[in-house]
Amino acid sequence: MDTALILQPTKPQRGGIGGPSTPATTEPLAVRGVLITIALVFLGVFLGAPLAVVFAEAFAKGTAAYWESLREPDALAAIKLTLLTAALAVPANLVFGVAASWAIAKFDFVGKSVLITLIDLPFAVSPVISGLIYVLLFGLQGWLGPWLAAHDIKIIFAVPGIVLATIFVTFPFVARELIPLMQAQGNEEEEAALSLGASGWQTFRRVTLPNIKWGLLYGVILCNARAMGEFGAVSVVSGHIRGLTNTMPLHVEVLYNEYNFVAAFAVASLLAVLALVTLAVKSAVEWRYRRELKRGGATPGPGGPA
Amino acid sequence: MSPLLGRIKTPSVIPGFGLTLGFTLLYLSLVVLIPLSALILKTTELTWEQFWATVTDPRTLAAYKLSFGASLAGALINLVFGSLAAWVLVRYRFIGRRVLDAMVDLPFALPTAVAGIALTTLYTENGWLGRYLEPLGIRVAFAPLGVVVALTFIGLPFVVRTLQPVIEDLDRELEEAAASLGARRITTLRRVILPELWPAMLTGFTLALARALGEYGSVVFISGNIVGETEIPPLLIIMKLEEYDVGSATAIAVVMLLASFLLLLMINLLQWWSARRHVAARITLRVSPSAGGV
Amino acid sequence: MSGTRIWASLLGFGLISILPSIGAGADITLLNVSYDPTRELYREINEAFAKRWQAKTGKTVEIRQSHGGAGKQARAVIDGLEADVVTLAQAYDIDEIAARAGLLPADWQKRLPYNSSPYTSTIVFLVRKGNPKGIKNWDDLVKPGVKVISPNPKTSGGARYNYLAAWGYALQQPGGDEAKAREFVTKLFKNAPILPTGARDATNTFVQRGIGDVLLAWENEALLATKELGKDKFELIVPSVSILAEPPVAVVDKVVDKRGTREVATAYLQFLYSDEAQQIVARNHYRPRVEAAAKAAGVEFPKVKLFTVDEVFGGWNKAHKAHFASGATFDRIYRPGR
Numbered sequence: 001m002d003t004a005l006i007l008q009p010t011k012p013q014r015g016g017i018g019g020p021s022t023p024a025t026t027e028p029l030a031v032r033g034v035l036i037t038i039a040l041v042f043l044g045v046f047l048g049a050p051l052a053v054v055f056a057e058a059f060a061k062g063t064a065a066y067w068e069s070l071r072e073p074d075a076l077a078a079i080k081l082t083l084l085t086a087a088l089a090v091p092a093n094l095v096f097g098v099a100a101s102w103a104i105a106k107f108d109f110v111g112k113s114v115l116i117t118l119i120d121l122p123f124a125v126s127p128v129i130s131g132l133i134y135v136l137l138f139g140l141q142g143w144l145g146p147w148l149a150a151h152d153i154k155i156i157f158a159v160p161g162i163v164l165a166t167i168f169v170t171f172p173f174v175a176r177e178l179i180p181l182m183q184a185q186g187n188e189e190e191e192a193a194l195s196l197g198a199s200g201w202q203t204f205r206r207v208t209l210p211n212i213k214w215g216l217l218y219g220v221i222l223c224n225a226r227a228m229g230e231f232g233a234v235s236v237v238s239g240h241i242r243g244l245t246n247t248m249p250l251h252v253e254v255l256y257n258e259y260n261f262v263a264a265f266a267v268a269s270l271l272a273v274l275a276l277v278t279l280a281v282k283s284a285v286e287w288r289y290r291r292e293l294k295r296g297g298a299t300p301g302p303g304g305p306a
Numbered sequence: 307m308s309p310l311l312g313r314i315k316t317p318s319v320i321p322g323f324g325l326t327l328g329f330t331l332l333y334l335s336l337v338v339l340i341p342l343s344a345l346i347l348k349t350t351e352l353t354w355e356q357f358w359a360t361v362t363d364p365r366t367l368a369a370y371k372l373s374f375g376a377s378l379a380g381a382l383i384n385l386v387f388g389s390l391a392a393w394v395l396v397r398y399r400f401i402g403r404r405v406l407d408a409m410v411d412l413p414f415a416l417p418t419a420v421a422g423i424a425l426t427t428l429y430t431e432n433g434w435l436g437r438y439l440e441p442l443g444i445r446v447a448f449a450p451l452g453v454v455v456a457l458t459f460i461g462l463p464f465v466v467r468t469l470q471p472v473i474e475d476l477d478r479e480l481e482e483a484a485a486s487l488g489a490r491r492i493t494t495l496r497r498v499i500l501p502e503l504w505p506a507m508l509t510g511f512t513l514a515l516a517r518a519l520g521e522y523g524s525v526v527f528i529s530g531n532i533v534g535e536t537e538i539p540p541l542l543i544i545m546k547l548e549e550y551d552v553g554s555a556t557a558i559a560v561v562m563l564l565a566s567f568l569l570l571l572m573i574n575l576l577q578w579w580s581a582r583r584h585v586a587a588r589i590t591l592r593v594s595p596s597a598g599g600v
Numbered sequence: 601m602s603g604t605r606i607w608a609s610l611l612g613f614g615l616i617s618i619l620p621s622i623g624a625g626a627d628i629t630l631l632n633v634s635y636d637p638t639r640e641l642y643r644e645i646n647e648a649f650a651k652r653w654q655a656k657t658g659k660t661v662e663i664r665q666s667h668g669g670a671g672k673q674a675r676a677v678i679d680g681l682e683a684d685v686v687t688l689a690q691a692y693d694i695d696e697i698a699a700r701a702g703l704l705p706a707d708w709q710k711r712l713p714y715n716s717s718p719y720t721s722t723i724v725f726l727v728r729k730g731n732p733k734g735i736k737n738w739d740d741l742v743k744p745g746v747k748v749i750s751p752n753p754k755t756s757g758g759a760r761y762n763y764l765a766a767w768g769y770a771l772q773q774p775g776g777d778e779a780k781a782r783e784f785v786t787k788l789f790k791n792a793p794i795l796p797t798g799a800r801d802a803t804n805t806f807v808q809r810g811i812g813d814v815l816l817a818w819e820n821e822a823l824l825a826t827k828e829l830g831k832d833k834f835e836l837i838v839p840s841v842s843i844l845a846e847p848p849v850a851v852v853d854k855v856v857d858k859r860g861t862r863e864v865a866t867a868y869l870q871f872l873y874s875d876e877a878q879q880i881v882a883r884n885h886y887r888p889r890v891e892a893a894a895k896a897a898g899v900e901f902p903k904v905k906l907f908t909v910d911e912v913f914g915g916w917n918k919a920h921k922a923h924f925a926s927g928a929t930f931d932r933i934y935r936p937g938r
Contacts (some may be wrong), residue, residue: 027491032398039394040406043388045435046459047412050424053434057427071467096333109315115330117570122338126520128540129559136556140680140701143344149680152858157681167337180441190320200321221599222414229417232540239681241370241631241666249419249523253532254667256423256527257800259828261810268420275415280558281414283408302628430809448794448811530805531752532794545797548671548755550678550696551926 015251054272056267069255069263070270077243078251078267084115085247085306086227091222095172100217102204105182106190116179117188122171131236132169134161134207157239162247170223181212218282224279229271262270345563348556358556361561368534369542370561372450377518380457381465385511389503390463395466396473398528410467413460418523425456426528448530453538456524461514468510472503505580512576520562626650626662628864633683635757635847636800637821641884642687643937647881649871653864661864669798670757677703677852684856684865687849689757690909691715692916694850703854717846718872718885722906723758723765725821725837726806726815733813738769741814742787749812751802752795753930757847759799760924762816763789765843767923768912772841786933788882795934807834808822818845819901820885830875836902844906 027035059066074290100119104112122130138155139145148155156160189211193203209216231249237247246254248267256262308479315323349357353373395407413421429436429446439446446452476499522540529536536543539562546555617642617775622675634642647665654662666673666681677683689695689815691709696704709716727735733746741748751759763785770776770784794811796802799821806815814837815822826834849869856862871877887901888894894901913919923929 025396027581035390035394036400038387038397039391043391043406043409046462047409048380048460049428049434050421051412051416053428054420054424062549096330098328099326099333102322103330106316106320107318107323107327109323109327115334118334118338119575120570121342121567122564123519124516124570125342125567126522126540126559126562128522128543129345129520129563130542132559133345134557135679135755136344136552137341137678141678145680149858154680154682156679157676164337168341187318194319196323203320203675204322225415229420231417231419236544239666239669239676240663240903241681248400249417249546252417252419254421257636259804259825261808271417271420275417275420276414278415279411280427281409282411283404362867410765424807431837448805448809530794530811531801535793545674545752545755546673549926550671550700550799551673554926 020225052234053269054265057261058269060265061262065262066266066269068258069266072263074243074246075251075267078246078248081159081162081244081246082228082248085163085166086224088163089170089227090220090224093170093174094166094216094220096171097176097178097219100175101178101182101212102208104179105185106187109189113131119172119175122168125168127169127230127232128236130233131165134164134237141196156237157241157245159245161237162234165237166227166230169230169233170227171225173226174216174219177215177222178212181210181215185211214285215290218285218289221281221285222276225275228274310521342563345556345559348552349560352553352557356553357557360557365537366539366542366558369537369539370451372536373519373538376450376453376457377449377461377515379454380461380518381511381515381583383454383458384461384465384514385507387512388462388514389469391593392466392469392473396470411463413462418460418521419451421459422456422524422527425459425524429455429528446537447528448532450536452528452530453525453536456516456528457521460521460524461518464509464513464517465507468506468513469503472506476502509573509576511582512569512573516566516573519569520566544599601752616659624718627661628659628661628861629679629683630661630663630669630861630865631682632663632685632868633673633677634687635673635689636667636798637758637803637824638687638847639665639667640824641820641881641886644884645877645881649868650875652871652876657895660856661751663868667800667863669751669755669801672797675727677701680857682859683852684859684861685851685869687847689847690760690845690916691722691848692760692920693757694848697852697915703852704850708850709848711851712849712869713873714889715846716848718849718877718891719847719888720930721819721845721847721879721886722842722904723761723816723845724819724822724902724904725839725840726825727813727835729815729833729835731835734756737897738766738784738788738841741766741816742784742791746791746814747793747812748788748792748814748816749796749802750789750792750816751799752797755840756799756845758790758818758821759795759816760880761818761843763923764909764913764919765816765841765929768843768907769839769841772801772906772907773910780868782929782933785929789934798911819887823885836855838902838904841905841907844908846908855878 009209014246026032100115103109114124135156136142137144137160138148140149155164175285189207190203193207194200198206229249230247231253234247235253238247238250240246240250242254248271252264254266255261255267310580322464352360391410395403395410426433426447429439429452431437431440431447433447436447444451446455480498481494484498485491489497495508520540522538525542529541531537531541539558543555543558543562546552549577615801632642632646642663642665646665648663649663653659659834666676667684668676668753670689670693673681674686674696677686677697686694686697694704694708695706698704698708712718725735725741727733733743734740735746740746750762751762766785766788767781770781771778773780796805799818802815802924803817803821803825806812806817807829817825822834822836826836849872851865851869853862856865872881873889875890875893875896878888878890879897881888882894882897882899885899888897909916909919913922921928
C-alpha cells in the first residue's frame with residue numbers, strides 16, 4: 001500500500017524532546033510504567049517473537065546443520081537469483097524514480113495528480129494480481145505468448161518474468177520518496193545554476209543530486225528490501241524450478257513443504273538478517289539526514305548556496 | 307519546447323521536461339498500465355452474468371468478508387496499540403527505546419513468506435505462544451484469528467509511523483496551558499491531544515487496512531486455507547487458476563483492484579485533509595529560518 | 601556523490617559476480633514438472649538416469665524439478681512453463697494440457713506401457729499412534745467427532761483420488777448406489793475442516809501442526825511421513841478397499857521438439873520402466889509395475905483390494921465432469937457456512 005508515509009525520514013526533532021518534561025505535560029510515573037510495559041509487550045509479541053523464532057528454528061539442530069543447509073546448491077542458486085533480481089529491479093526503478101520525480105516536482109503540467117496516483121497504483125495491487133497480469137500478458141495463452149514462443153523468448157517462468165514482477169511491486173518506492181523531497185526543495189537552486197551557465201545534466205549532478213542523496217538512498221534501501229523479499233507476485237510467475245527459478249522466499253516455501261524446517265528457517269534467517277541490516281542502514285541514513293538538517297536549518301534541504 | 311508541451315505545462319527554464327516525463331510515461335505504461343489493462347480486458351471475455359455469479363459466489367463472498375473483517379480487526383488493533391506505542395516511543399525515555407523504534411519497521415523489511423512461517427510456528431499447538439493459547443481454547447494458527455494476527459503484523463508500522471511525527475510536533479505549550487487552567491491530564495489528553503492526533507490516526511488506520519487487504523504471503527501460511535472459512539481472495543484467484551478457470555480468477559482480481567483503488571483514493575483524501583489541518587500550525591513555526599533564497 | 605558511485609560499483613560488482621553462474625552446468629538439461637509427493641522419488645531417479653545416460657552417450661544430463669499441486673503445475677505448463685516431461689498425479693491434468701495448449705497429442709496415454717503410468721499408488725489412512733479414534737475402514741471416517749484431513753479435490757490430484765476412493769467404497773457396500781455414495785462422501789467432507797491446496801500441505805497440517813485425527817494420503821506420502829517424522833508417532837491404516845492411483849508421465853512434444861530434447865526425454869521416461877528405476881520406485885514407497893522389483897528392493901506393500909477409476913467412474917474425463925468441474929457434485933456437497 002501507500003508506503004510513502006513511513007518512507008519519509010522522520011522529521012527532525014525540535015528542541016525540548018529529550019529534555020525534561022514538566023509534570024504538567026507528562027503522565028504520572030506509574031502510568032508511564034504501565035504504558036511502556038503495554039507497548040513493550042505489544043511490540044515484543046508482534047515483532048520480537050516472530051524474529052526470534054526464525055533464528056531459534058534455524059539453529060534448532062546446531063550450527064553445523066545450519067551452514068549445511070545454506071551451502072546446498074539449490075539454496076545457493078536461490079540466493080544468487082535473488083541478488084540478480086534485486087540488482088536489475090532496483091536500478092531500473094531508481095532511474096525511473098529520478099526521472100518521474102524530476103518531471104513531477106520541477107514542472108507544473110496538466111494531469112499531474114493523476115500521474116502520481118498511477119505511480120502509487122502498484123502499492124494498492126495485491127501481489128498475486130501483480131503476478132497474474134504478467135501471466136495474462138506473456139503466458140502461452142496470453143496476448144504475447146504465442147509470438148514470444150515462436151521467437152524463443154522466455155519471459156514468465158524464467159528470470160525476466162521474475163524481474164518484471166519484482167519491478168512492478170517495487171515500482172513506486174524511489175519515486176514516492178523523491179517527489180515530496182524535490183517538491184519541498186523548490187527550483188531556485190537549479191534556476192540559479194542554469195543562469196550561471198551550467199548545463200541541465202551538470203545542474204542535476206552538482207545541485208539536485210547532493211540535495212536528494214539521502215532520500216534517494218532511503219528509497220533504494222526499502223526498494224531493495226522489498227525486491228529481495230517479494231513472495232506472492234514472484235510465486236505466480238516463477239514456475240518453481242529448483243535451482244533455476246526459485247528465489248529465496250520461494251525456496252523457503254519449498255523447504256518448508258519438504259518437512260525440512262531447519263533448512264527453511266536457515267534461508268529465512270538470511271532474509272531476516274537482510275531485514276535487520278535494512279533497518280540498521282535506514283536508521284543510519286535517518287541519523288545522517290537529521291544531522292545535515294541540523295547543520296543546514298530547519299527546512300528540508302541543504303543550507304543553500306552560501 | 308514544442309507548442310504542444312507549452313500548452314499542457316507552465317513555462318519553466320528548467321530543462322528535461324520532455325525527456326523525464328516521456329520516460330516516466332513509457333516506463334509506467336510498460337510495467338504497470340499495459341499489464342493491468344490485460345487483466346481488465348481478460349475479464350471482458352466473461353458475460354455479465356458469469357462475472358456476477360463469480361464475484362457473488364458464497365465462497366468468494368466469504369473470502370471478501372474474511373479479508374475485510376480481518377483487515378479491519380488488524381487495523382483496529384494497530385490503531386489502539388500502535389498509537390500507544392507511538393506515544394511511548396516519542397514521549398518517554400527508557401532503555402532500548404532507539405532499538406525498539408528502529409524495529410517498528412520490521413514488518414516492512416521482513417519478507418512476508420518469512421513472517422508467515424514464523425507466525426505459524428509461533429501459534430501452532432506446540433509453538434511458543436500457541437501452547438499457552440490452545441489450552442484456553444484460543445485457536446490462532448489455521449483459524450480466522452491467525453489471519454488477524456498476520457494482518458496485524460504487516461500493518462503495524464503504519465499507525466506508529468504516521469503518528470510519530472505528529473506527536474513530535476505537538477505543541478507542549480498547549481498542554482501546559484491546559485494544565486495551568488486546571489485541566490486534569492486525562493482531560494487534556496481527551497480535549498487537547500486526541501483532536502490533534504485524530505487525522506493522523508485515521509490515516510495510519512486506513513493505510514494499515516489497505517495494506518492488509520492485498521496481503522498474501524504471510525496469510526497463506528497461517529490460515530490453513532479452510533474452504534469458506536479462512537480463504538482470502540488472492541488465494542481464490544490462485545485456486546481458480548489451478549482449476550483452469552482464468553475468467554473467474556480475473557473477475558475476482560478486478561473486484562479486488564477496484565476495492566484497493568477506492569481505498570487509495572480515500573487515503574489521498576485523508577492525507578490532503580490532515581495536511582490542511584496541519585499546514586496552518588506549521589507555517590507559523592517554520593516561516594522564519596532559511597525559507598529559501600528569496 | 602561518492603555515495604552514488606559506491607552504490608553503482610557495488611551493483612556492477614554484484615551483477616558481474618552473479619551472471620556467469622547462471623546457465624552453467626550440464627550438456628543437456630531437462631525440466632520435469634511434477635506434482636507434490638514425488639520430490640524424493642525423482643531426486644533419486646534423476647541421479648540414476650544421469651549416470652546411465654552418461655555411460656551410454658558420454659553426455660551429461662541435468663534434470664531440473666518443479667513440484668507443486670498437480671493443478672497448479674499443469675496450469676503453469678499450459679501458460680508456457682517449458683516442461684520437457686510432465687509427471688503428474690492423474691491423466692486428467694495432462695489431458696488438460698493437451699486440450700488447452702495443444703502441447704501434446706490427445707492420445708498421449710497410449711505411448712507408454714501401462715497407460716503411461718510406470719508406478720502406482722493407493723490411498724491409505726494415517727492416524728496418530730495407538731489409533732485413539734479406532735479408525736479401521738472408510739465407515740469410521742464419517743463418524744461424528746472424527747476430524748479428517750484431506751487436500752482440496754479442486755486443486756489436488758491426490759485429493760481427487762481420496763474423494764473417488766470414498767465414493768467407490770460406498771458404491772460397493774451392500775445396497776450401495778449413487779445416492780448413498782453421495783451421502784457418504786458428503787458426510788466425509790463434513791468431517792474435513794481444512795482443505796489444504798496440495799497433498800504435501802495436507803501432510804504438513806496433519807503431521808507437523810498436529811491437526812486432525814486421520815489423514816487421507818497417498819500410500820507413498822504416508823509411508824514417507826512416518827519414516828521421516830517419527831515411526832513412533834503415527835500408524836498406517838489400510839482400508840478394506842481403495843482406489844488404484846495411476847500417476848501418468850508424458851513427453852511434452854512441442855517443447856522437446858523446440859528444445860531438441862526428444863531423444864533424452866523419451867529415454868528418461870522409458871528408464872522409469874527399467875528394473876533399476878522400478879526398484880527406486882519401490883524404495884520410495886510407490887508400487888512398481890514390475891512386481892519383482894519390490895522384492896528385489898526389499899519392500900513389502902500391504903495387501904488391499906483396489907479398483908480403478910476406469911472401472912468405477914468410466915475414466916478421468918467422466919469422473920471430472922461429474923464430480924470436480926465447476927458446479928459439479930463436489931461443489932454442491934461442499935458449501936461454506938454449512
